[in-house]
Amino acid sequence: MTDTITRGADAAPAGGSPDGRAPRPDPRAEARRIRRIAFSQRLSRWDFRLSPYLYISPFFILFAVTGLFPLLYTAVVSVHEWHLIGGQGDFVGLDNFAWVLGQDRFWLAMRNTFSIFLVSSVPQVIFALIIAAALDQNLRARTFWRMGVLLPYVVAPVAVSLIFTNMFGDQYGVVNNVLTSLGIEPIRWHADTLSSHLAIATMVNFRWTGYNALILLAAMQAIPRDYYEAAQIDGASKLRQFLSVTIPSLRPTLIFVIITSTIGGLQIFDEPRMFDQYGQGGASGQWMTITIYLYNLGWGQLDFGKAAAVAWLLFLLIVVFGILNYLISQRIASADAPRARRRKKEVAR
């Protein structure tokens, strides 16, 4: 025991005491004291600095394994010739990317993806806002309504797609039966490009609107009620309150909802895949989204290298879009904010 201390004492100056004091006459006792302090101090400093990272590390470790690694591996695949079954082939640099960008079908897929994204995400966020605002009122059986809007989210997307696909049949769909009985021309849900996008957007919105509404509702509940009281005293109508108090206060949440639905919207796969019997996005690619195109390349034509290139292009697109989105939604959400702040000051007075 003493030996170790002696050794420690000899070692202490070498290691340098943390506060850099000169060694005292009695090095042994000194060293022991300093070491203990130093070590516990260091420990507590580590504790203070590192534990937050330790606490959140499981997520990042998990992400590294399930997110980051596949991302990088896909990048490796995309610069090789890579057959689904044959495996890795020659290194081809950016040839796969060049090939993909030269394909008409890739651009068709881009067009479809954006079109479906716009006709689904925009109404989705607007409806979610309206539903959330309605749920924020003093309703009876509040929990029932709130659970109700989440129900579609619980149903498996494939099941939803099957039911909707049946409803959107060109010749025998429920929707068209209703339309014809009203004397309206039946809509060609599959044959027609825009109609197919609308049908798919309906499925997507059926699933996600309620989910987003609940997130927005949670944020609405956190808005201090005195804002509304003050606004009422100032004579603001319900609509005015909603536009000038609710929306600006929801800014961070709105940005979150818009960005997540963008990411989801650009990666849409289940619904278009289930929209007809073949799942290839239609005979002329009317509703072939980028993910379907990727799937057809990788699993239809067994060409993994090209599919990986599409995957990376999609990834880059989503990153660019996310940044754009962030900038735009900040602009939109903050447009009303100064006025809201001014009102706050008036109220304070």
Next chain:
Amino acid sequence: MTVRRSRRTTAAAAVSTAAAIALVATGCAGGSSQADPDAPVTLTLATFNDFGYTDELLAQYTEEHPNVKIEHNRAATSNDARENFFTKLGAGSGLADVEAVEIDWFAEMMQYSDLLSDLSDPELEGRWVDWKSAAATDADGRLIGYGTDIGPEGVCYRKDLFEEAGLPSDREEVAALLEGDWDTYFEVGHQYTEATGKPFFDSAGATWQGMINQVEYAYEKEDGSVIATENPVIKENFEKVLTESEDLSAHLGQWSEDWNAGMANGDFATMLCPGWMLGVIEGLAPEVTGWDIADTFPGGGGNWGGSYLTVPAQGKNAEAATEFAAWLTSPEVQLQAFANAGTFPSQVDTYESEELTSATNEYFNDAPTGEILISRSEAVTVAPYKSTKYFPINDALQRALTRVDVDKSQSVDESWNEWVKEVEALG
């Protein structure tokens, strides 16, 4: 596959290896690396459409082999089955112990025959019609698939609708009426539509399958070159079927929701009918009473589809799976499958059997389906050459037909040009 089970299998494998070594040491030839044949095992079987493998049929096997449990997964279409098959074949895991493969993408699969078990068995020599087993034998002489059924085609027609149109409706009369080439078939179609104002057949795509399977070299030559876009027969047939479809087709894409509904609704009066289609029709339109089948086919005989069972090498129970596949493709079991779903056996012994020759189908107005399909299989003169690109090219062509016939979004020429581009992109 749960971790626990795989651990058990490993243990079993270790034990059996030890046993095998012991056997070899004692001079016994027991070179099996498999666990004891009576060990409990779960075999997975993956098929598509309707092979006629009902739960009752599979239960017979589990009764004979109490240690075996069977899980049967059915994909909706051959396309789904193909994607799933290649994905998991490439991944090296996840395939069922016994996987069904359709004839149209069988050649594509044969490129990777080393990833599948060799099913050769001297006892089973001569079980199948020659061309069936020949196509499933790879360059090294390994037998990769056990044939299940073949698809000799007749013409299914709606007796009641033919009567309404003032056409002969009796089986023999209809066969006589349709006897001839494709033009004859379309001609009768025009008579029917003029009389009733209703479509004659379901879609251009389904009719195409009948035409293309009579072409010996449709898309590829034996030297591996793709001739699809220059082949005059293809263009001729493409234009013909689409021109005729304008008036004669119900414009219902095969296998779509609309097609299913149209079948039950009597939207069309005829359909090209390989054996396995009988079960499909009955399944989709159980209420309809008018279906019948005529012993004839435009342009002679034709074979559409038919499948094989394969045993992927990645499976843990290859030996038990092979035994099971051999049982499923035995003449006796295929006769039951035929009774269940109309899948016409590829096993030679069945053609002489009373069970097949006297088989009738109640749903099809008691038509002697056994006799008719035997006669149809004898009429098949062409064995189409289908190599590795057959499936993707024909798949693209089906989409081209759909664009004109079902979606009506393109003209015949536009659609043809797009298909040519797609074939070129396939490389």
